[in-house]
Amino acid sequence: MARIAAGLGIALMCCAGTMDLAADTLPSWRDGPSKRALTEFVDRITDRSDAAYVAPDARIAAFDNDGTLWAEQPIYFQFAFAIDRVKALAGQHPEWRTTQPFKAVLEGDLHAAVATGNKGLLEILAASHAGMTTEEFHSTVMQWLATARHPSRGRPYTELAYQPMRELLDYLRANGFKTFIVSGGGVEFMRAFAQRVYGIPPEQVVGSSGVTTFHSTNDGKAVLIKAPKVEFIDDGPGKPSGIQRFIGRRPILAVGNSDGDQEMLEWTVAGDGMRLAVLIHHTDAEREYAYDRNSHVGRLDKALDEATARNWVIVDMKQDWRTVFPAVPSSSD
Amino acid sequence: MARIAAGLGIALMCCAGTMDLAADTLPSWRDGPSKRALTEFVDRITDRSDAAYVAPDARIAAFDNDGTLWAEQPIYFQFAFAIDRVKALAGQHPEWRTTQPFKAVLEGDLHAAVATGNKGLLEILAASHAGMTTEEFHSTVMQWLATARHPSRGRPYTELAYQPMRELLDYLRANGFKTFIVSGGGVEFMRAFAQRVYGIPPEQVVGSSGVTTFHSTNDGKAVLIKAPKVEFIDDGPGKPSGIQRFIGRRPILAVGNSDGDQEMLEWTVAGDGMRLAVLIHHTDAEREYAYDRNSHVGRLDKALDEATARNWVIVDMKQDWRTVFPAVPSSSD
Numbered sequence: 001m002a003r004i005a006a007g008l009g010i011a012l013m014c015c016a017g018t019m020d021l022a023a024d025t026l027p028s029w030r031d032g033p034s035k036r037a038l039t040e041f042v043d044r045i046t047d048r049s050d051a052a053y054v055a056p057d058a059r060i061a062a063f064d065n066d067g068t069l070w071a072e073q074p075i076y077f078q079f080a081f082a083i084d085r086v087k088a089l090a091g092q093h094p095e096w097r098t099t100q101p102f103k104a105v106l107e108g109d110l111h112a113a114v115a116t117g118n119k120g121l122l123e124i125l126a127a128s129h130a131g132m133t134t135e136e137f138h139s140t141v142m143q144w145l146a147t148a149r150h151p152s153r154g155r156p157y158t159e160l161a162y163q164p165m166r167e168l169l170d171y172l173r174a175n176g177f178k179t180f181i182v183s184g185g186g187v188e189f190m191r192a193f194a195q196r197v198y199g200i201p202p203e204q205v206v207g208s209s210g211v212t213t214f215h216s217t218n219d220g221k222a223v224l225i226k227a228p229k230v231e232f233i234d235d236g237p238g239k240p241s242g243i244q245r246f247i248g249r250r251p252i253l254a255v256g257n258s259d260g261d262q263e264m265l266e267w268t269v270a271g272d273g274m275r276l277a278v279l280i281h282h283t284d285a286e287r288e289y290a291y292d293r294n295s296h297v298g299r300l301d302k303a304l305d306e307a308t309a310r311n312w313v314i315v316d317m318k319q320d321w322r323t324v325f326p327a328v329p330s331s332s333d
Numbered sequence: 334m335a336r337i338a339a340g341l342g343i344a345l346m347c348c349a350g351t352m353d354l355a356a357d358t359l360p361s362w363r364d365g366p367s368k369r370a371l372t373e374f375v376d377r378i379t380d381r382s383d384a385a386y387v388a389p390d391a392r393i394a395a396f397d398n399d400g401t402l403w404a405e406q407p408i409y410f411q412f413a414f415a416i417d418r419v420k421a422l423a424g425q426h427p428e429w430r431t432t433q434p435f436k437a438v439l440e441g442d443l444h445a446a447v448a449t450g451n452k453g454l455l456e457i458l459a460a461s462h463a464g465m466t467t468e469e470f471h472s473t474v475m476q477w478l479a480t481a482r483h484p485s486r487g488r489p490y491t492e493l494a495y496q497p498m499r500e501l502l503d504y505l506r507a508n509g510f511k512t513f514i515v516s517g518g519g520v521e522f523m524r525a526f527a528q529r530v531y532g533i534p535p536e537q538v539v540g541s542s543g544v545t546t547f548h549s550t551n552d553g554k555a556v557l558i559k560a561p562k563v564e565f566i567d568d569g570p571g572k573p574s575g576i577q578r579f580i581g582r583r584p585i586l587a588v589g590n591s592d593g594d595q596e597m598l599e600w601t602v603a604g605d606g607m608r609l610a611v612l613i614h615h616t617d618a619e620r621e622y623a624y625d626r627n628s629h630v631g632r633l634d635k636a637l638d639e640a641t642a643r644n645w646v647i648v649d650m651k652q653d654w655r656t657v658f659p660a661v662p663s664s665s666d
Contacts, residue, residue, distance in 0.1 A: 057534060134577055178536070191581045201390060202581030203511070203537070212577055214570035214596050220643075222596070222603040224577050231578075237547035244467055244545055244557050245564075246579055248524045248535030263547050263555070270555040310553070 026171055027322070028164040034278075034320040037313045038168065041276045042175050045252065052274035056176035060251040062243060062264060063169070065183035065190055065207075067257040067298040068280050069198060070161040071150075073289040075110055076297060077157045078189050079121060081144050083110075085128035093127075102127070114296045118184075122230050125186055126210050130228035134188065134212060137226055141192040155325075161197050164321045165255075165280075169198055172253070180251070182206045182243055184235035184260055188226075206246040208234045239264035255280065262303040265312060277312040279303060284318035288325075358504055360655070361497040367611075367653040370646045371501065374609045375508050378585065385607035389509035393584040395576060395597060396502070398516035398523055398540075400590040400631040401613050402531060403494040404483075406622040408443055409630060410490045411522050412454060414477050416443075418461035426460075435460070447629045451517075455563050458519055459543050463561035467521065467545060470559055474525040488658075494530050497654045498588075498613075502531055505586070513584070515539045515576055517568035517593055521559075539579040541567045572597035588613065595636040598645065610645040612636060617651035621658075 029035040045054040066072040075083075086096070086105045096102030101120035104112035113120065129137060145158055153160065169179050179200055181190055187207030194200040211227040234242040240263050243251065254261070254268035257280040265277035281300065282291050292300040307314050317324065362368040378387040399405040419429070419438045429435030434453035437445035446453065462470060478491055486493065502512050512533055514523055520540030527533040544560040567575040573596050576584065587594070587601035590613040598610035614633065615624050625633040640647050650657065 057528075060536075180536075187578065187581070195390075203393075203513075203579065205581065209578055212574045214573050214600065216596070216599055220599070220603055222573070222599040224573055224600070240547050240555070240557055241545045245520065245542055246536065248520070248538065263549070266549055266553070266555040267547065267557070270553055 026164065026167050028167055030320055030322050032320055034313055034315045037276070038171075038278070041253065041274065042172065045274055046175050054252055054273065058249070058252065059172075059175070059177040060180065060247060060249060061172050061177045061253040062180050062182040062206075062247075062251040062255070062268065063165070064256040064258070064261050064264075065181050065185050067282065068183075068255055068261075069165050069169075069181070070157070071288060072298050073291070074151065074297070075114060076121070076185070077150075077160075078125065078185050079114075080148065080151075080157070081141065081189065082124050082128040083113075084144060084148065085140070086124060089128065096127075111296075118233070118235065122208065122233065125208075126228045126230050129186065129189075129210060130226045132226055133223040134226060135223070137188055138192055141189055145193055158193050158197050160325055162321075163323050163326045166198065166326075168255075169200070173199065177253070178204065180204045180206060180243075180247060182234065182239055182254075182264060184208055184233065184238075186210070187234075206234060206242045208232060208238075235260040237263045240267035243267075250275075252276070254278070256303070257282065258298040258300050259303045262306055265303070266306070269310070269312070277307070277310070278315060279307045279312055280315045281317060283316050284321075284324065286318075288317060290318075359497065359500050361500055363653055363655050365653055367646055367648045370609070371504075371611070374586065374607065375505065378607055379508050387585055387606065391582070391585065392505075392508070392510040393513065393580060393582060394505050394510045394586040395513050395515040395539075395580075395584040395588070395601070396498070397589040397591070397594050397597075398514050398518050400615065401516075401588055401594075402498050402502075402514070403490070404621060405631050406624070407484065407630070408447060409454070409518070410483075410493075411458065411518050412447075413481065413484075413490070414474065414522065415457050415461040416446075417477060417481065418473070419457060422461065429460075444629075451566070451568065455541065455566065458541075459561045459563050462519065462522075462543060463559045465559055466556040467559060468556070470521055471525055474522055478526055491526050491530050493658055495654070496656050496659045499531060499659075501588075502533070506532065510586070511537065513537045513539060513576075513580060515567065515572055515587075515597060517541055517566065517571075519543070520567075539567060539575045541565060541571075568593040570596045573600035576600075583608075585609070587611070589636070590615065591631040591633050592636045595639055598636070599639070602643070602645075610640070610643070611648060612640045612645055613648045614650060616649050617654075617657065619651075621650060623651075 026035055044050045044052040047053055063069055066076050083105050086102060090096055090106055101113045101116040101124055150157055150160060172179055181194055181200055185207050187205055187209050190207055191202040191205050194205050209231045211229040211231045212224040213227050215225055216222045250271040251268050253276045254265050255278040256265055269275040269277045282289050292304060359368055377383045377385040380386055396402055399409050416438050419435060423429055423439055429439060434446045434449040434457055483490055483493055505512055514527055514533055518540050520538055520542050523540050524535040524538050527538050542564045544562040544564045545557040546560050548558055549555045583604040584601050586609045587598050588611040589598055602608040602610045615622050625637060
């Protein structure tokens with residue numbers, strides 16, 4: 001009898017755990033078509049009796065970062081980091097005072113700097129991220145994340161990760177997904193916080209990268225030095241190529257928020273079986289930002305038409321999200 | 334009492350599992366300095382009371398493939414695949430009959446083809462691997478692996494994976510390691526069998542790669558086409574750069590067998606804390622092959638001196654391995 005009771009106890013503990021999970025599913029998401037599309041997709045691809053069932057090892061989910069997992073206004077957060085680095089290094093680079101895009105950065109004309117486009121942005125990133133070992137760069141990013149504050153919100157940048165997306169990542173992992181970041185952001189920049197903020201380890205972060213060169217000294221201090229040269233831009237058509245290169249198979253679920261994500265979403269849903277493409281639409285001027293077709297940062301124009309035409313899930317931040325940012329700093333921050 | 338007995342039962346089951354694991358550790362490895370170095374390293378970095386303890390999420394192990402996880406003689410197995418592809422495609426490329434390295438391949442002069450070096454090899458790989466979608470390439474490799482046989486051994490190439498190394502991969506994973514391939518071989522070629530043969534999923538394979546380009550048709554058939562252009566060579570100093578790019582941190586254990594692995598091993602052991610560098614030395618002319626300083630394939634010269642000078646583990650295949658290849662096809666093959 002005691003043995004039966006003990007057995008029942010184990011069974012009850014097991015079921016209580018399952019029920020808690022169900023009750024806690026995506027609490028920051030309001031009931032509605034977006035949440036329903038996500039949970040129905042997960043229910044189906046995890047149900048062995050469903051034709052849409054996907055084995056756990058193929059449950060690959062790809063997430064853009066800027067504007068999808070955390071905010072990206074008024075400028076990409078990595079660009080804010082780069083600006084601080086350019087200012088710190090300007091004394092060693094007098095030529096920057098007369099050369100765009102550095103001139104604009106040093107003069108505080110961020111609009112002009114952003115207007116140089118992705119190419120200009122990546123030049124600033126390369127110049128401000130180079131000339132040090134990969135470990136030194138990691139330390140620099142960690143220090144900046146610990147001290148820098150968002151200009152209008154006054155919070156550390158990592159506290160501007162979206163609470164509903166953190167819940168979505170947890171929910172997917174609890175259902176056997178392997179979650180990846182696939183972002184135009186610099187891979188080493190994102191790796192400095194992806195584990196802590198998103199629960200995504202360094203090796204599951206795909207991003208833009210610069211060349212690194214191997215140097216070995218006689219005393220065994222082998223290092224990689226970050227060269228001021230862009231190696232790979234993980235944006236637009238680069239995203240499916242980046243996924244193929246790093247992950248080696250099509251995701252079954254991909255989430256983005258801008259035209260730079262369109263090819264990733266197209267490639268994802270073109271695979272066999274059930275697939276889901278999701279766009280985060282920034283519609284909440286009050287709690288976050290409202291922008292799409294005319295934004296310099298995170299422009300969402302062509303991909304919004306595409307999403308509408310193809311019935312991709314379009315998350316309306318204002319309608320679909322009960323909360324946007326964590327209310328108080330999470331204990332892990 | 335019954336409850337206590339049930340509790341004891343669980344405890345005993347737990348310990349029985351642990352004991353089985355210990356008894357089965359590396360059965361194809363003879364007791365000796367190599368096996369001892371591997372197990373002592375794992376014992377120490379998994380022991381919380383040891384100063385060398387490493388948290389599970391940092392237990393990254395990197396393995397070269399050709400000559401380290403499977404054989405590489407008389408020619409790299411991927412090169413054998415490429416030769417079969419070049420022959421199949423030669424009718425569409427009449428210029429190959431007069432252009433090296435293709436001329437040599439088509440004339441069956443493999444020595445001349447290999448003599449064109451890594452650059453020539455990669456040209457053959459790029460040309461023979463391009464002009465199709467990534468999915469089509471995957472199918473081509475799968476078909477080849479299922480039908481091709483090693484010229485002198487008559488076995489499928491995947492049966493020439495080293496049994497002791499498969500055990501080592503299992504042993505490391507059972508101790509919390511995440512195992513990666515880091516090889517000069519083509520990343521998409523290796524991914525076709527890495528899961529089945531080594532238990533390593535596609536996203537944990539780092540290798541050389543060709544450019545892929547995104548193509549989208551109006552009917553939603555988005556694909557990546559493999560372009561005949563080398564993108565990245567994951568060999569020599571490229572290995573630490575490849576690890577940094579794909580994995581994002583230094584391994585604590587790296588295993589290779591040739592000069593192309595030297596920088597990876599140097600960079601691995603130059604990290605903080607306890608690290609292990611291992612070289613597989615091909616010393617068994619009878620059961621496998623014996624070669625090192627004078628071999629065209631898998632030359633081991635500088636790295637052998639380095640390994641001796643730095644006390645890296647040098648695995649003597651003839652002495653250290655009880656078996657080399659699985660005696661019978663494994664049930665999963």
